Amino acid sequence: AGISSKIERLTAEGDIVVAQTSGTAETVDGVPYNNTYCWIIKLEGGKFIEVTEYMDTELITSVLG
Numbered sequence: 001a002g003i004s005s006k007i008e009r010l011t012a013e014g015d016i017v018v019a020q021t022s023g024t025a026e027t028v029d030g031v032p033y034n035n036t037y038c039w040i041i042k043l044e045g046g047k048f049i050e051v052t053e054y055m056d057t058e059l060i061t062s063v064l065g
Contacts, residue, residue: 002025008020008021008036016040016041017043019037019038020037021037022034035056035059036055036056037055038055039051039053039054040052
């Protein structure tokens with residue numbers, strides 16, 4: 001079913017938007033995968049032109065391999 005995401009914090013200045021989100025999911029083996037993300041989004045003409053995403057990569061490794 002994928003990751004269910006929720007926006008926790010959203011801020012924008014000029015053409016840059018920063019979004020802090022949380023995501024919840026479960027692996028096919030039933031292991032919970034709940035991570036927090038920070039997206040830095042650059043816009044141009046109302047469209048995403050660049051996205052940098054930060055997350056707990058150690059959690060990804062431990063849960064998803």
